[in-house]
Amino acid sequence: AQSVSQHNHHVILSEAASLELGCNYSYGGTVNLFWYVQYPGQHLQLLLKYFSGDPLVKGIKGFEAEFIKSKFSFNLRKPSVQWSDTAEYFCAVNHGSGNTGKLIFGQGTTLQVKP
Amino acid sequence: ETGVTQSPTHLIKTRGQQVTLRCSSQSGHNTVSWYQQALGQGPQFIFQYYREEENGRGNFPPRFSGLQFPNYSSELNVNALELDDSALYLCASSLALGLAGENTGELFFGEGSRLTVL
Numbered sequence: 001a002q003s004v005s006q007h008n009h010h011v012i013l014s015e016a017a018s019l020e021l022g023c024n025y026s027y028g029g030t031v032n033l034f035w036y037v038q039y040p041g042q043h044l045q046l047l048l049k050y051f052s053g054d055p056l057v058k059g060i061k062g063f064e065a066e067f068i069k070s071k072f073s074f075n076l077r078k079p080s081v082q083w084s085d086t087a088e089y090f091c092a093v094n095h096g097s098g099n100t101g102k103l104i105f106g107q108g109t110t111l112q113v114k115p
Numbered sequence: 116e117t118g119v120t121q122s123p124t125h126l127i128k129t130r131g132q133q134v135t136l137r138c139s140s141q142s143g144h145n146t147v148s149w150y151q152q153a154l155g156q157g158p159q160f161i162f163q164y165y166r167e168e169e170n171g172r173g174n175f176p177p178r179f180s181g182l183q184f185p186n187y188s189s190e191l192n193v194n195a196l197e198l199d200d201s202a203l204y205l206c207a208s209s210l211a212l213g214l215a216g217e218n219t220g221e222l223f224f225g226e227g228s229r230l231t232v233l
Contacts, residue, residue, distance in 0.1 A: 044205065
């Protein structure tokens, strides 16, 4: 069965520190990859996505992620975090065939940025 | 704001009861997916509805059922509630472009309905 693993459950950083959140998935076929973010008291929203092409994708608010097919990874990065980045981050994957909107989510990483 | 609205936002039920949760999809979207998010976990796919039919289902028992209406809104019904059904239920809408409901997975989520089963 497909699964998504996020290595860090809770990350605490100071403002201006660099961020990298790990994500690995288990599926050998073509995949679409996503990072969703949930700010406190808000709904889940898309941060960035990878469907095909350049494996380095850029999202909103200065976030980027790199798809490394050989490592089944899609790690999220940001060079310098801000207090407003405090949120829960979810990595997700679905089949590249696009058959259904079924996303497999990781368990999430809570990021706390100290001012 | 995603344009996806869910109701009710919170509700409390007792074991064995039945519950109906509602979702209005974002304008222009024709597909609705439902997810269950237990505390401290990522969302888990329950099922998706496209053209008023179930189009994909996760590992949930038949007592979880749904409907999609001609205006693309949707309901999630859960019968014979169990304590473990306590969770945040998320609705997500999207636009399926293919005849079979192919969907790239870019979902727009509502804020969820928090169900507590006592």
